[in-house]
Amino acid sequence: MRFDGKCVAILGGNAGIGLAAARMFHAEGAKLALTGRNTATLSAASEEVEALGIRADMGVPAETDAAMVEIEEALGGIDILFVNAGVGGFAPVDQVTEEFWDSVHAVNLRGAFFAVQKALPLMRDGGNIVITGSIGSVSAVPGNVVYASAKAGLRAAAxxxxxxxxxxxxxVNMVSPGPTDTEIFKRDASAEEIAGMREMLAGVVPIGRMGTxxxxxxxxxxxxxxEASFINGxxxxVDGGCVELL
Known part of the structure; x- marks a missing residue:
């Protein structure tokens, strides 16, 4: 019960890593607020972990503003902020469009930064901010220039x-996953494509599998x-050895 009575806001808490964290925070006594763009998954997640669920797109700062008003009214303040929402996508350099660049950076960098900024008046002194980054910020993966540059910028901001x-x-700390079996790489993909992607990603991880x-x-x-009281910045x-062992 490390988080008994603590107020935790998870931006992007309706699926994947955010939902897994929400379940764990709930199990350890936290009071939760979750945001997400998908109304159906947000409703299910909020009910499961007894959380305040707020439909908000982190890429739209005005929606983040409105979410913070609701969080303050319901929880009074924030002890722990987990900034997890993000979008992905691959394109080689010569195929990157301005629209694609802006759509990713609007959420992963601009949206994430302003989400933290807007949450700061609600943050209690002595609190914690955790931000989801990516090993893409330090790995030269072909086709990943847009996502990687956004996450590298977010690392500098953090x-x-x-x-x-x-x-x-x-x-303020970051957690940077390696290949992880979440919904982000399954969207708009067939079962065969998903299986192929899993096999390919598992093959590049030194530990021999994707993370969960x-x-x-x-x-x-x-x-x-x-437990991490002397860890900052x-x-x-969390990548099965991708950064350090390859």
Whole structure:
């Protein structure tokens, strides 16, 4: 019960890593607020973990503003903020369009930064912020230039946020997954394509398989807990050895 009575806001908590973390925070006594874009999955997730569910697109700062108003009314403040919402997509450099670039960066970088900024007035001193990054920020994967650059920018922002929030004793850390079996790579794909993607991704991980949302979520809870009280500004790779062993 590390989070008994703590108020936790998870932006992008209706599926994948965010939902896995929500289940774990709930099991350890946290009071939860979840945001997400998909009304159906958000409703199901919120009911499962007894959370306030708010339909909001992190790529639209005005919707984040409105979500923070609801969170403050329901929870009074935030002890732990988990910024997890994100979008993906691949394209080689010569096929990247301005529209594709903007759609990814609007959520993964611009949206994530302004979400933290808008949550800060609600954050209690001594709280914790955990942000989902990606090993793509340090890995030169062909076709990943748009997503990787957004996550690399987010990593830089997280370090500066951590430095500026030192007077408030708010720790800021990132967790960067490697290939993880979440919905993000399954969207608009056939069963055959999904199986092929799983096989391909498992083949590039030194440990020999993809990660699970729960494995990443455990790292999130660790960084958000007092067990990590002397850890600040890190980017924790949860990647089966992809960054360090390849």
């Amino acid at each position: 370090r500066i946020l951590g430095k500026e929030l030192l007077p408030r004793r708010i720790r 949302p729960e494995e990443v979520a455990r790292a999130v809870l660790f960084l958000a807990s007092e 890190v980017d924790l790779y």
